[in-house]
Amino acid sequence: MGLLKKYIVMFRTDMKNAMSRRCGLDELNCFILLVSFIYIVAALFIHKWSLVLIGGLLFIVCCLRIFSKKMEQRLKENAFYMKYMGSVVEAFRYWKRCLKMMIKTKSDAEYAYFVCKTCGQIVRVPKGRNKVNIRCPKCNTTFIKRT
Ligand SMILES: [Zn+2]
Structure with a gap:
């Protein structure tokens, strides 16, 4: 079993090296x-x-x-x-x-996840607050979402 795993790892690094070029x-x-x-x-x-x-x-x-x-x-x-x-x-x-x-x-029972339209940052908001004004921590864009 251990040997097989070793071979798989070897094969993977080989593939990675080959593909990098x-x-x-x-x-x-x-x-x-x-x-x-x-x-x-x-x-x-x-x-x-x-x-x-x-x-x-x-x-x-x-x-x-x-x-x-x-x-x-x-x-x-x-x-x-x-x-x-x-x-x-x-x-x-x-x-x-x-x-x-x-x-x-x-x-997820507690949080809702949104994607910032400007920079693609993922923002997490607690659920069950109806409409919220979300500010992106990365680029400061605000957008309104329903959670
Ligand atoms: Zn953003």
Whole structure:
């Protein structure tokens, strides 16, 4: 058992070392992965197999980018993507965080969790106070929420 664990740790550090010199899952890759996933799911629903091909191709492009060693080129591509889609990516991250905090709020009996819209800081507020004016401790933005 101990030996297996040791091997897993070794494998993980190996992977980490290998991936640190590769592009990995940057924002552009996340986007390509999402689009290919949508294509494949859509194809399953409307039975259009040409869409699977497009989705598959996008998936291959994504894999090639993930394991690419030409970091400079990949960084350039990602920077180009972020230049035009940066705000969308940020908005998406914000909503993802909000959803996470909503789930956390549901499971917490005492506190409600909110995400600051300006800086992304997570703010914890005691539950059961109805409407509260929340001030973000990081950037001092205030927003009104129902707890
Ligand atoms: Zn803030």
